[in-house]
Amino acid sequence: MEIQLRVRRYDPESDPAPHWDEFRVEAEPSDRVLDLLHQVKWYQDGTLTFRRSCGHGVCGSDAMLINGRNRLACEYLVKDAGSRVTVEPVRGMRVIKDLLVDMDGFWDKYRSVMPFLVNDEVPTDGLERRQSPEERDRFEDTSKCIMCGACTTGCPSFWSNPDYVGPAAIVNAHRFIFDSRDTAAEERLEIMADADGVWRCRTIFNCVEACPRGINVTRAIMEVTREVSGTGHG
């Protein structure tokens, strides 16, 4: 089938203003939107710019706004997208070129929540730390995050306040706050209790809808919030 692909373009090296381009691409219904972008880049217009790597939804490179919703281009099939497909960069981050945005602030926020296990004691028997399947289940959901940014860049609270740490960073804080092996929950909750921390969440649920990993982001934020209030950080 023939697809009409509309792409929001921006390259300040050639034109200070963004504009729309339209391409016609032959595709199978089972092709992905990433295939459409590749067809354009490889055979029609080599200047079209976007990030991608794995091609099947595990590396988090290609979150973009497709037909008005945040999705991974490699996971969204032509048969679902229809014969007119509109692609734009995600919102709330500085666009560098076409679909590629500046991720620096996003990574800074990730780093700010101490996204690493803190525990310098190891079992004296020389083996692994013990953790029950139930204890592990507490953070299973949030350990799936691939940091594509679909949740944060789909969040109205983030659009209106770019300093908000954002759902992705909270998900990664959750990953460690609820890990029975970790010893730094207090410090992390302190960070989460900041004015630009969990309180900014307005439970709009865009993040849950946007997450390509099916993480229940809002639930994770609420669990962290409860923990923050419960421990007197509120």
Next chain:
Amino acid sequence: MTDASARPRVRIHDLDAVVVGAGGAGLYAALELKRNLGPEARIGVISKLYPSRSHTGAAQGGVCAALGTTEEDHWEWHWFDTVKGGDYLVDQDAAEVMCHDAVETIINLEHLGMPFNRTEEGRIDQRRFGGHTRNEGEAPVRRACFAADRTGHAILQTLFQQCIRLDVAFYDEYQVLDLQMPDGPDGRVTGVVALQTSTSEIHSFRAKAVLFATGGFGKIFKVTSNAHTLTGDGVAIAYRRGLPLEDMEFFQFHPTGMYKLGFLLSEAMRGEGGFLVNGEGERFMERYAPTMKDLASRDVVSRSIYQEIAAGRGVNGKDFVHLDVRHLGAQVLNEKLPDMSGFIRTYFGLEPLTDLVPIQPTAHYAMGGIPTDIDGRVLADEGGRAVPGFYAAGECACVSVHGGNRLGTNSLLDILVFGRRAGIAMADEVRAAEAPVADRAAEAGVTTTRDELLARPDGERPAVIRAELAEIMFSHCGVYRTAALLGECRTAVRALAERAAHVVVQDKGRRYNTDLADALELGFLLDCAEATVASAAARTESRGAHARDDFPDRDDVDWLKHTFAFRDAAGGTPRLAYKPVTITRFPPKPRVY
């Protein structure tokens, strides 16, 4: 171009050690460098992708170690399986190190925060995987540690997170294009030269030790489980610098790629009880491997699928068979194999609980690569001379622990064990080495390459050549090979390389020029393909993943040896040399599963 001339031509970074690649191998090495050299040490990790995008994150099923948490197991059994799985081309001293170190390495990884699945007793849970057996082949054994079916994701996250904790410096979205070797192939490696993607500026990283951990090159094949970015950059750079590539003819085709797409459906689907059926509904692996059946090693299963298809027993006479996981039930599929089930639903629109899944072998893993010793030191020749200052680890390297065919879960183990060992060895070298000498010629060379590509007004598109390369490599240098096929393939690859010298980069800008990256990666792919085809054409036997229709038997008299391929600087056929296999414990035996 106007403001470009005002900028400094090359930006210089002086570091103690440079790690190229932020997958599991690179990150573990960086961690050990920091741990061993202390917080003041200047350790840089250069990666063309953000670290968390590395393809280690795509690994699914597990990482093995003979922990014996769920049943009896011994690292010596693992050692035997690795040697047999590799069809006796494995260097047994290296495999001994890997299987022995595995246990401690996995425990260390847990201490770093790895979210392994757990047993009821709270220990690391383990499951079955192809080729891993109890007591040298008696029955399958539970040796694969896992985090659902996203083990690689969990490993990558854990190591990246600990690198953040130790304040490793990351240079994200820089593509390394050359090594600094001011005294040529006989001298030291003193750094790398990289192109910063965001600006197209050239950066010179000088260091006392350099590690390549740049991953594989599966993109030389059309149907592959590998990421778009796995283009063999590091492997090709070493080759261009006159260093050898070892055992390039051994490329693993994984039996269960999603039909036409190539994405992997983990062996864990069979480890948990799934099996293959042909077009007649028969569980055909029972005929080819009576004991291990669907869990025979990957090369065996992939060839069996090809034979079924050749005999007209593909599904509807086509070139695929079915994977049946319907009987595993909702709990196993959703809890232990959630991502796999998701792939099947998303990309095929099928329901694994009720539908059969179309699969075909997919190009998956490079057993070959840059030759190293057991501490990651790169070897300059088949005699074992090490290149001072230069290390390689992970899929881009060949230690060799996988020989002719890698066992499932042994690659994640390889990147951990040898990434770690390389980091420790590099720390020692950094302590002793003198300040690095810059390689101005390398800096100038990379600058010229960039400028010429950007200046060329017209030519063929790189993607056209890349597609033709992938097509011919898959059809002519794939699961089954013959002298005739390889001869045609070699001629075709050479012709493609000539065309590649004239490609056009349409994007003439400096900002995030991914079109330029595509053109550069095409060159790397072609070099990897050249070495692969030449090594395959010379090896007139069948061993592991290298199956010659015209030489169907393994030949231990003439071919129990490693290939070392050297590039011909004048553009002719690569020179091939050979190195004996190290056999310490297990004498070669026929391989039956």
